[in-house]
Amino acid sequence: MAFHYESVKDILVCPKCKGDLVYDENILVCVNPERRWCYPIVDDIPRLLIDEAEQLSSEAWGAIMKRHGRDPVTGQRSTESLE
Numbered sequence: 001m002a003f004h005y006e007s008v009k010d011i012l013v014c015p016k017c018k019g020d021l022v023y024d025e026n027i028l029v030c031v032n033p034e035r036r037w038c039y040p041i042v043d044d045i046p047r048l049l050i051d052e053a054e055q056l057s058s059e060a061w062g063a064i065m066k067r068h069g070r071d072p073v074t075g076q077r078s079t080e081s082l083e
């Protein structure tokens, strides 16, 4: 069965900080701007394991947040940061 992010996005959280995750192609990215953890998806299975986490650079992380409608600095949804 293929991995369907839309059906699980509300229950998946970052195993390190319990924050939201953003799905970007074949990775899941933690929205915590100080951690920027990225988890691989292998054979349609997200590997949400602390040992598998890799830390993205601020630039790479910001670009992914921006692509998914989030603030490239805070990782918050743009609608939330407008308040």
Ligand SMILES: [Zn+2]
Pocket (backbone or CB within 6 Å): 014, 015, 016, 017, 018, 019, 030, 031, 032, 035, 037
């Ligand atoms: Zn996290």
